[in-house]
Amino acid sequence: xxxxxxxxxxxxxxxxxxxxxxxxxxxxxxxxxxxxxxxxxxxxxxxxxxxxxxxxxxxxxxxxxxxxxxxxxxxxxxxxxxxxxxxxxxxxxxxxxxxxxxxxxxxxxxxxxxxxxxxxxxxxxxxxxxxxxxxxxxxxxxxxxxxxxxxxxxxxxxxxxxxxxxxxxxxxxxxxxxxxxxxxxxxxxxxxxxxxxxxxxxxxxxxxxxxxxxxxxxxxxxxxxxxxxxxxxxxxxx
Numbered sequence: 120x121x122x123x124x125x126x127x128x129x130x131x132x133x134x135x136x137x138x139x140x141x142x143x144x145x146x147x148x149x150x151x152x153x154x155x156x157x158x159x160x161x162x163x164x165x166x167x168x169x170x171x172x173x174x175x176x177x178x179x180x181x182x183x184x185x186x187x188x189x190x191x192x193x194x195x196x197x198x199x200x201x202x203x204x205x206x207x208x209x210x211x212x213x214x215x216x217x218x219x220x221x222x223x224x225x226x227x228x229x230x231x232x233x234x235x236x237x238x239x240x241x242x243x244x245x246x247x248x249x250x251x252x253x254x255x256x257x258x259x260x261x262x263x264x265x266x267x268x269x270x271x272x273x274x275x276x277x278x279x280x281x282x283x284x285x286x287x288x289x290x291x292x293x294x295x296x297x298x299x300x301x302x303x304x305x306x307x308x309x310x311x312x313x314x315x316x317x318x319x320x321x322x323x324x325x326x327x328x329x330x331x332x333x334x335x336x337x338x339x340x341x342x343x344x345x346x347x348x349x350x351x352x353x354x355x356x357x
Contacts, residue, residue, distance in 0.1 A: 137188025144170040157325055159293050164318050165286045197261050200316070204339060206332035213305065214336065221309060225337070228313035229344045232257035233352050248272050252355050256280040258345040259316040259338055266346055270353045281316065288315020289322035304329040312337025 134158055148166035154159035175185055186193070207214065214221065236253040245253075252272030255263040260281050267277035292311045308330030311319040316338045324331030 134190065137185045138191055139175060140330045141167075141171065142175075159290045159322070160320075161291050162286060162322065164282075164289070164321070168282070168286075175355070195319075196259070202280055206335040207284050207339065210332050210336065216313065217305060220337075221340075224306075224309060225313060225340050225344060228310065228337075229257070229341050229348055230352075232314065232341075233349055237356060244279070249276065251357065252276040253280060254349040255345050255355055256284045257314055257341045258349075262342040262346055265351045282318070285315045285318025288319040292319060292322065293326060305333045308333035308335075310338040312339075313341045318343070 142169040144165060145163060147170060151166055152158075154346040158187050171185070174180075175182065197201045215222050229308040233254050236256055237250065240250050248271055251270045252267050252274075254270060254272070255266035255277060258266065258281070263281045264274040267270075267274045289312060292307075292315065294309070296307050297339045301310075304327045310322075310324045310329070311330070312334035315322075320331060320334040320338050323334035
């Protein structure tokens with residue numbers, strides 16, 4: 120038993136262990152999601168988070184140790200976000216044809232995400248840096264963390280909120296949009312991208328390629344607009 124503990128203590132210090140664990144957790148999550156028929160509740164990101172959290176808890180591994188090994192995945196968020204410009208380029212003609220409604224939806228969605236988060240938290244008695252950490256929660260992680268730091272929030276708390284927002288959006292978007300009778304894949308995808316950034320976009324691509332493309336567009340545009348609006352709204356309200 121002691122030898123197993125010593126071996127784990129040695130392996131846990133190797134950054135490659137946690138990068139490998141992250142990749143294996145996501146591969147397992149993808150497989151489980153596939154077995155569940157891609158049900159919205161079987162979201163691969165949610166499953167992977169649960170698997171990794173269980174592993175860290177069972178082994179008593181601090182998050183800082185895990186992040187030291189898995190930070191390459193975090194680094195790749197930036198290039199992955201930039202790569203989402205490709206759907207915008209590929210669908211440029213369709214975007215131009217829907218430019219006005221998309222612009223209106225973008226402004227409405229971005230403002231709603233910021234004001235609803237701040238308003239609900241304020242009503243519940245949340246104040247200070249915890250409150251302002253909520254403002255960019257619907258933007259993609261690299262942008263949200265920068266905005267949070269700029270407005271005096273806690274980037275680490277914002278990161279958690281961004282992930283929760285994305286997972287929630289990915290889980291509820293498809294059933295909700297179906298219930299509302301929205302059939303236009305462009306509208307469905309754009310709404311998901313604005314509200315639930317990259318995690319929602321990944322789910323949108325699984326549902327329909329057009330929805331995924333417009334989700335990526337919504338995600339990218341909302342990141343830019345949130346970076347502009349969030350500091351202005353925080354400055355005006357606080």
